[in-house]
Structure formats: C-alpha cells, structure tokens
Amino acid sequence: MPDRGPVHAFRQVERYIEAEREKGRLGSSGSAHGAAASILGAAFSRAYLDVWLGPEVLGDHDDEEFVAGVVSTLLDGLDPRDQAGPPKE
DSSP states (O other): OOSOTHHHHHHHHHHHHHHHHHTTSSOSSSOHHHHHHHHHHHHHHHHHHHHHHOGGGGTTOOHHHHHHHHHHIIIIITOGGGSSSSOOO
16 A cells, blocks of 8 residues: 555554654553554544534544543553552453
C-alpha cells in the first residue's frame, strides 16, 4: 500500500511512537501500531460523530481536551498498577 494520504498519517504516528520508545520516553508494552490505530481511530470517530450526529453528542470538550484524554488513557489510564486494589476478574 502506498505511503500517502491516511496511510501516511498512520505511519507517521506509528514512527513517532517508535522513536519516543527508542529515546526512552515511552514504555515498551503494547504495540506502536495499536497505539497509532487508537489515536487516529479516536480522531476519526470524533470527526464522524461531529459531522453526522452534531457537536452536542461530543459534550463540552474542546479538541485539546479530547486529545489530552485519549493520550492520557493510552499512556496510563488502562494500567492496572495505577488502580487501588487487585485487578478485578
């Protein structure tokens, strides 16, 4: 598949994540591919909901808050070690 259009954007985000890992700024758990898909998937979903269902569906969060929430969730929001008590089954 050619590295242009949406594919180029996806690969750029994936490469950025890999580069940050190499510099020691991101951990090695999970995949760069999965993280890139999560970030861009969330952005595409937000755009879709805004266009087709209207901005009221998204609530009062502006774009910066949305991105911060997605990135925060990816970085540490799903890490069970940050939660009190043992993991739930």
